[in-house]
Amino acid sequence: MSARERIAGGTASFIDERTGAAKWMKKTLTKVFPDHWSFMLGEIVMYSFVILLLSGTFLTFWFDPSMREVEYEGSYEPLNGIKMSAAYASALHISFDIRGGLLMRQIHHWAALIFMAAMVVHMMRVFFTGAFRKPRELNWIIGVALLTLGIVEGFLGYSLPDDLLSGTGIRIAEAIIQAIPVVGSYLSYFIFGGAFPGEMFIQRIYAVHILLIPGIMLALITAHLMLVWYQKHTQYPGPGRTEKNVVGYPLMPVYMAKAGGFFFIVFGVTAFLGAVAQINPIWIYGPYNPGQIGAGSQPDWYMGWLDGLVRAAPPIETHAFGITISWNILIPGLIIPGIIFTLMAFYPFIEQWMTGDKREHHVLDRPRNNPNRTAIGAMSLTFTLVSLINGGNDLLATHFDLAINQIMWFSRIGLIALPPLAFVITKRICLSLQRADREKVLHGRETGRLVMLPHGEFIEVHEPLSPEKAYVLTAHEQLPALEIGEADANGVANPQGLKGKLRARISKASQEQISKPTSKEMLELEDGHH
Amino acid sequence: MGKAVNRFFGFISRYRRHRFAGPLMLLGGLLFAGVGYTVAQAATEEVQVVLSSDKASLISEGKEIFARGCSSCHGLNAEGAGAAPSLIGVGAASVDFQVATGRMPMADMSQQAARKEPVYDERETAALAAYVASLAPGPAAITNEELFWERDGNTAEGGELFRTNCAMCHNLAGQGGALTQGKYAPTVMGVEPRHIYEAMVTGPQAMPVFANSVLTHEEKLSVIKWIKFVETEPSLGGAALGRVGPVTEGAVAFILGLGILIGIAVWLTTKAR
Ligand code: HEM
Numbered sequence: 001m002s003a004r005e006r007i008a009g010g011t012a013s014f015i016d017e018r019t020g021a022a023k024w025m026k027k028t029l030t031k032v033f034p035d036h037w038s039f040m041l042g043e044i045v046m047y048s049f050v051i052l053l054l055s056g057t058f059l060t061f062w063f064d065p066s067m068r069e070v071e072y073e074g075s076y077e078p079l080n081g082i083k084m085s086a087a088y089a090s091a092l093h094i095s096f097d098i099r100g101g102l103l104m105r106q107i108h109h110w111a112a113l114i115f116m117a118a119m120v121v122h123m124m125r126v127f128f129t130g131a132f133r134k135p136r137e138l139n140w141i142i143g144v145a146l147l148t149l150g151i152v153e154g155f156l157g158y159s160l161p162d163d164l165l166s167g168t169g170i171r172i173a174e175a176i177i178q179a180i181p182v183v184g185s186y187l188s189y190f191i192f193g194g195a196f197p198g199e200m201f202i203q204r205i206y207a208v209h210i211l212l213i214p215g216i217m218l219a220l221i222t223a224h225l226m227l228v229w230y231q232k233h234t235q236y237p238g239p240g241r242t243e244k245n246v247v248g249y250p251l252m253p254v255y256m257a258k259a260g261g262f263f264f265i266v267f268g269v270t271a272f273l274g275a276v277a278q279i280n281p282i283w284i285y286g287p288y289n290p291g292q293i294g295a296g297s298q299p300d301w302y303m304g305w306l307d308g309l310v311r312a313a314p315p316i317e318t319h320a321f322g323i324t325i326s327w328n329i330l331i332p333g334l335i336i337p338g339i340i341f342t343l344m345a346f347y348p349f350i351e352q353w354m355t356g357d358k359r360e361h362h363v364l365d366r367p368r369n370n371p372n373r374t375a376i377g378a379m380s381l382t383f384t385l386v387s388l389i390n391g392g393n394d395l396l397a398t399h400f401d402l403a404i405n406q407i408m409w410f411s412r413i414g415l416i417a418l419p420p421l422a423f424v425i426t427k428r429i430c431l432s433l434q435r436a437d438r439e440k441v442l443h444g445r446e447t448g449r450l451v452m453l454p455h456g457e458f459i460e461v462h463e464p465l466s467p468e469k470a471y472v473l474t475a476h477e478q479l480p481a482l483e484i485g486e487a488d489a490n491g492v493a494n495p496q497g498l499k500g501k502l503r504a505r506i507s508k509a510s511q512e513q514i515s516k517p518t519s520k521e522m523l524e525l526e527d528g529h530h
Numbered sequence: 531m532g533k534a535v536n537r538f539f540g541f542i543s544r545y546r547r548h549r550f551a552g553p554l555m556l557l558g559g560l561l562f563a564g565v566g567y568t569v570a571q572a573a574t575e576e577v578q579v580v581l582s583s584d585k586a587s588l589i590s591e592g593k594e595i596f597a598r599g600c601s602s603c604h605g606l607n608a609e610g611a612g613a614a615p616s617l618i619g620v621g622a623a624s625v626d627f628q629v630a631t632g633r634m635p636m637a638d639m640s641q642q643a644a645r646k647e648p649v650y651d652e653r654e655t656a657a658l659a660a661y662v663a664s665l666a667p668g669p670a671a672i673t674n675e676e677l678f679w680e681r682d683g684n685t686a687e688g689g690e691l692f693r694t695n696c697a698m699c700h701n702l703a704g705q706g707g708a709l710t711q712g713k714y715a716p717t718v719m720g721v722e723p724r725h726i727y728e729a730m731v732t733g734p735q736a737m738p739v740f741a742n743s744v745l746t747h748e749e750k751l752s753v754i755k756w757i758k759f760v761e762t763e764p765s766l767g768g769a770a771l772g773r774v775g776p777v778t779e780g781a782v783a784f785i786l787g788l789g790i791l792i793g794i795a796v797w798l799t800t801k802a803r
Contacts, residue, residue, distance in 0.1 A: 035799050036799055037792065037795040037796040037798070037800075038795075040795040040798070041792070041795070044788070044791050044795070077685065077686075078685040078686050078689055078756065078759055079686055079689065080686050081686050082686050082690055095766075095767075102766065102767045106767055106768070109779075110783060110787060113779060113780060113783030113787065114787040114788055114791070117780075117783050117784050117787065118788055121792075164693060164702055165702060165775065258798060262794075262795070262798065265791070265794055266791060269787060269790050269791055269794075270787065273782070273783075273787055274768075275768060276768045277769050277771060277782060277786075278765055278767040278768045278769060278770050278771060279767070279771075279779050280775075280776075280779070281766065281767065281770070283766075284702065284773070285702045286689055286690070286693045286702065292694050292697060292698075293697065293698050294693070294697040294698065294702035294703075294707075295697065295698055295699050295700060295701045295706075295708070295715065296701045296705065296706075296707040296708070296774065296775065297702070297775075298775050298776040299776060300776045300780060301776060301777070301780025301784075304777070304780065395708075395774055395777050397708035398706055398707065398708050399774075402712070403641070403711055403712030404708045404710060404711075405710060405712070
């Protein structure tokens with residue numbers, strides 16, 4: 001019995017003697033997790049979430065979620081005597097009069113930004129490696145739900161202090177709600193408890209921000225982790241790693257020690273940012289007042305791309321039957337995000353439809369080995385990035401001496417033209433990387449060493465790859481495109497008709513690959529004559 | 531000597547009650563006042579002559595500088611030409627603002643005259659201002675010493691006024707913002723009090739004029755006091771990140787926050803092998 005096993009066994013028997021859960025514990029604690037930095041992204045998300053819960057709880061001790069008007073009398077002199085909501089006053093109170101209050105506010109906000117950033121990068125990892133494939137589609141959908149909730153949660157939290165900057169964001173949100181045809185204005189009335197901004201709003205979003213959404217997220221995260229648990233973690237291709245096993249470290253003690261330590265690292269980095277970098281200085285922005293607005297108002301970054309889409313929309317409205325439909329808000333504010341999130345949630349199934357591959361997968365793809373998926377990912381990221389850039393168009397204009405209208409037109413054209421371009425370029429890059437892999441397997445690695453042959457010719461020495469390396473480069477399978485014939489063997493026309501043809505087309509385009517070395521080629525290589 | 535004095539006083543006291551004594555005294559008094567007034571009048575006139583000759587030379591100096599540096603765009607008599615507006619009636623305040631902040635003379639006919647190192651020194655600026663002011667009355671230039679913003683301003687009120695009147699162009703933290711077609715409202719940080727004041731009084735380019743009916747003199751001083759407060763306030767809670775808000779904050783979260791964490795994750799997973 002190795003030391004590691006002893007510790008796991010010891011922990012299990014300690015618990016067992018008290019709870020009788022030996023079997024379950026033992027299975028659990030010796031459970032194996034593969035080791036790769038990209039598998040720790042999910043952990044960063046999880047730890048940031050814990051930090052958010054803890055720092056947020058601290059803030060609730062003093063935050064007063066009320067729009068009752070008060071006259072500020074506090075230690076921030078330049079706001080003394082100004083009328084403001086109790087919510088804003090209490091946020092100032094936390095910042096200036098509560099010991100550690102400002103630090104906590106800043107940690108909470110930095111943790112939120114890191115949480116969302118890590119979530120997006122975690123999702124990118126899952127996407128580009130194909131970790132969402134069967135049987136993990138459900139976990140992917142849970143992930144999309146968490147992402148959506150995270151965006152809403154962040155936006156509400158950002159709005160709570162009732163400062164002038166976030167109030168501007170609420171105003172835009174209200175415009176988006178009002179743009180919903182027919183029911184929009186009723187909905188807005190309902191949400192704000194009357195005409196904007198009303199007197200209920202902060203109170204309401206407070207309940208949603210500290211109770212409802214965190215509760216749902218906690219439940220979803222639990223389900224998410226349990227699924228990771230039962231379905232086991234995926235692993236990157238490597239010798240000895242198959243669809244049937246998991247190669248890695250046992251949970252106890254190695255993984256626990258690492259993960260536990262990593263929590264403190266995440267906490268440390270967040271606290272460090274909270275201590276040295278100012279974030280959301282609400283006291284400079286002043287209290288919210290519907291009659292005031294600031295130039296260069298921006299939402300947090302995870303909302304920025306939505307803001308950018310709204311900014312890019314040309315002003316189009318239609319008036320019919322006494323109803324005004326503001327397409328310029330409706331389309332970028334609701335319809336496009338709706339389409340994006342729906343496509344995202346269903347992507348695992350869309351891919352299955354494209355490839356016809358409905359089997360289980362536990363070994364991850366190297367992104368280059370699925371050029372189509374990687375290109376789709378690059379395309380989506382490009383779209384989001386261009387809209388994010390447009391969301392900061394006013395700042396880009398002032399800081400880089402550009403005209404806001406130029407950036408606007410760049411974005412409008414870019415939103416349509418750049419994503420397909422990114423798709424094509426990424427696909428080409430993937431295919432050339434595949435070609436390079438093939439070369440490497442067949443002819444070895446370029447060593448950079450030049451040798452002069454007896455007859456004076458220079459050649460570069462190629463070193464054969466180690467079997468492990470060669471395995472990694474060749475382990476993936478290359479699916480043929482779907483065959484959907486015009487007619488079957490009996491001459492009966494394909495019942496799927498046009499739809500089938502379309503699917504075959506898509507499948508053919510999406511399955512474009514550089515064929516990897518065949519086993520015959522490999523054998524020849526081993527025999528030494530090539 | 532003593533005898534003569536005695537005789538003089540004796541004479542006065544003897545004729546004090548003479549019947550011509552009263553009118554004579556009056557005459558003497560009038561004579562004295564008249565002569566005195568004339569002399570004094572001449573003296574003050576002399577001072578005024580000196581002053582106005584100084585002003586005249588300032589104006590003519592200004593006219594000269596104007597002809598060299600400004601007339602190519604604004605016309606020989608400041609009547610305006612092409613894109614450059616007429617300066618008749620814009621007043622000394624406008625010239626002091628435009629020239630002392632380096633905006634004028636405009637370097638190139640771009641979207642907007644940008645702030646830069648001033649081309650003219652204080653005296654030349656004053657001369658230009660005097661010249662333009664001499665064409666038609668307009669808002670007068672002001673000096674920092676004439677603005678008692680520290681004494682008469684109110685920071686909190688100034689912040690409120692700034693958010694109501696200025697923030698939609700200059701940003702909530704006074705960091706400036708973009709307007710359409712490449713125009714922009716510059717940052718108001720690091721601007722001299724007198725130029726803040728003159729900007730409000732003259733409304734350069736896309737900026738509206740804030741007449742006393744909109745913002746009283748005291749309210750303008752409050753706005754200046756708030757701007758100066760924000761400018762000199764130590765950044766609470768850590769580095770201010772340029773005070774441009776969520777855009778830099780997001781970049782820092784990605785690059786510093788997540789970047790460091792991923793770096794550590796890579797390090798942790800490679801060290802283990
Ligand atoms: C509150 C937010 C989230 C938390 C706390 C979280 C946490 C985790 C953790 C700790 C893991 C295992 C380690 C890893 O593979 O990184 C994981 C795996 C996974 N996550 Fe998330 N995640 C979140 C959001 C998301 C999102 C937005 C998506 C995608 C839309 C997603 C999809 C997945 C999938 C499919 C797996 C399985 C990966 C595999 O087995 O290789 N998660 N998550």
